[in-house]
Amino acid sequence: MAKALLIIDFQNDFTSGGALEVPGGDEIAGPVKRLAGRLDLVFATRDWHPPDHASFETEGGPWPVHCVQGTHGADFHPAIGEVELDAVVDVGRGREDEGYSGFEKSDLAQILRDGDVDEVYVCGLATDYCVRASAIDACAEGFEVTVVEDAIRGVEVNEGDSERALGEMRQAGARTATSDELLASAEAG
């Protein structure tokens, strides 16, 4: 059985200077790269919206226009260039697809099963949206899920959203650990 790193939406629009900048989003680069070098497989999701996505303020939704398919904002953060990815999964592709979870209308569960993955280590952006939804769905799909606390950051539309999201992920069955804990123990290696 294999251990997989799942990097959620580590994209330009969610990091410094991006359209939906997540505070401290760039800071996850170090732990993400270190973990990627130690796990068997590495998968990344991208928020990948059409220009008229229903979640955009221009369409009456809650978010600024972000991660429009094919734009610089939707490209991976430069740190991902140093990571060898086994597959990329795009979500939120349809106008009405919420796309918070990497498992929504995607092949992610099948890709993980094809890779003989039983343990999924979740990191990326944002704690209170796509990380939350992806970790909860990974639990529901039957994977053993660990959320890497120092390799995620939240939007915090309301103060405390990230802490609440962590509680909900634990409630769903996810374990939380720091990258130092994981790298120090044999389990992530």
Ligand code: VGL
């Ligand atoms: C996300 C808000 C809108 C995320 C995506 O990746 O967490 N958040 N679209």
Ligand code: ZN
């Ligand atoms: Zn989005």
